[in-house]
Amino acid sequence: MKCGGASAEDVARSPSPSPAESNIVSHSERLAAALFAILLLDRAARSRGNLRYAFFEKVRAPRELSSRAQRGNPIPDANLQGITLPPCSNDNSLDTSYQLPGTQSLFAIVQGGMYPDLRRECAERLVGMNFPGYAIGGLSVGEPRALTYETVQAVEPHLPQEKPRYLMGVGTPEEIVEYAGMGIDMMDCVLPTRAARHGLLFTSEGKVNIKNSRYALDESPLDPNCRCRVCTRYSRAYLRHLYSSGELLAQVLNTIHNVAFYLDTMKAVRHAIQLGEFSRFLSGVRARGLNSPAHT
Numbered sequence: 001m002k003c004g005g006a007s008a009e010d011v012a013r014s015p016s017p018s019p020a021e022s023n024i025v026s027h028s029e030r031l032a033a034a035l036f037a038i039l040l041l042d043r044a045a046r047s048r049g050n051l052r053y054a055f056f057e058k059v060r061a062p063r064e065l066s067s068r069a070q071r072g073n074p075i076p077d078a079n080l081q082g083i084t085l086p087p088c089s090n091d092n093s094l095d096t097s098y099q100l101p102g103t104q105s106l107f108a109i110v111q112g113g114m115y116p117d118l119r120r121e122c123a124e125r126l127v128g129m130n131f132p133g134y135a136i137g138g139l140s141v142g143e144p145r146a147l148t149y150e151t152v153q154a155v156e157p158h159l160p161q162e163k164p165r166y167l168m169g170v171g172t173p174e175e176i177v178e179y180a181g182m183g184i185d186m187m188d189c190v191l192p193t194r195a196a197r198h199g200l201l202f203t204s205e206g207k208v209n210i211k212n213s214r215y216a217l218d219e220s221p222l223d224p225n226c227r228c229r230v231c232t233r234y235s236r237a238y239l240r241h242l243y244s245s246g247e248l249l250a251q252v253l254n255t256i257h258n259v260a261f262y263l264d265t266m267k268a269v270r271h272a273i274q275l276g277e278f279s280r281f282l283s284g285v286r287a288r289g290l291n292s293p294a295h296t
């Protein structure tokens with residue numbers, strides 16, 4: 001037989017594999033055996049409900065959650081017509097799966113737009129999954145600031161006290177103090193660095209637009225109450241000169257100060273909380289108006 005495959009004689013006459021070919025075959029067999037062993041361990045861990053040792057659970061989890069959502073029952077709420085969410089569950093099995101000890105923690109993000117009932121619903125379901133921390137997302141996207149405050153206040157009571165809360169995408173120095181007062185532990189924002197690159201600087205005396213010609217001969221430090229490496233070395237006049245000359249160093253120095261100012265602000269928040277004087281601290285921040293211009 002010559003067509004459709006090798007005959008027994010062809011096989012008998014075929015040369016034996018070289019040592020190099022034998023090595024390749026041997027490696028392939030070992031790799032296949034190792035993968036098979038991992039699959040067996042993964043299946044065994046999953047069958048015991050122990051997701052910590054289920055090797056592929058972290059990759060599959062988002063898809064699984066999505067399919068769970070598709071299987072869920074519609075919620076009888078006028079605001080949720082046509083939307084299905086997974087039924088409430090006390091299943092805590094996702095907790096250890098998402099915790100990477102000593103490295104990272106996976107936070108669940110509470111969504112729900114500007115609707116307090118949807119925010120509450122989302123928060124309760126995510127808290128039921130027992131994540132290491134919780135974020136509040138979908139805010140600071142152009143809505144009125146009063147509405148942002150209102151939404152954060154609506155979500156906060158539904159998040160566990162003992163776990164970190166992260167408000168995404170805020171804010172000005174004054175706002176981060178306000179949110180800390182609402183129980184928010186961490187925030188992130190492009191504002192300090194982006195504003196710095198455009199010559200807008202936050203100081204203990206208010207905002208400074210370093211492009212302004214009024215600073216051309218101003219030999220005073222950018223912020224007399226700041227101990228950052230910029231305020232202790234350079235004058236406002238020098239910073240303005242750098243910016244006006246198009247020097248990249250202007251953006252670098254401005255960024256260093258703004259980030260230092262934000263860090264100092266949060267340090268002051270922590271200190272005030274530790275002393276039990278946060279309310280007084282917040283009143284002082286509101287009175288000083290950190291967002292207002294230093295000079296009008």
Ligand SMILES: [Zn+2]
Pocket residue numbers: 222223226227228229230231232257258260261
């Ligand atoms: Zn500074």
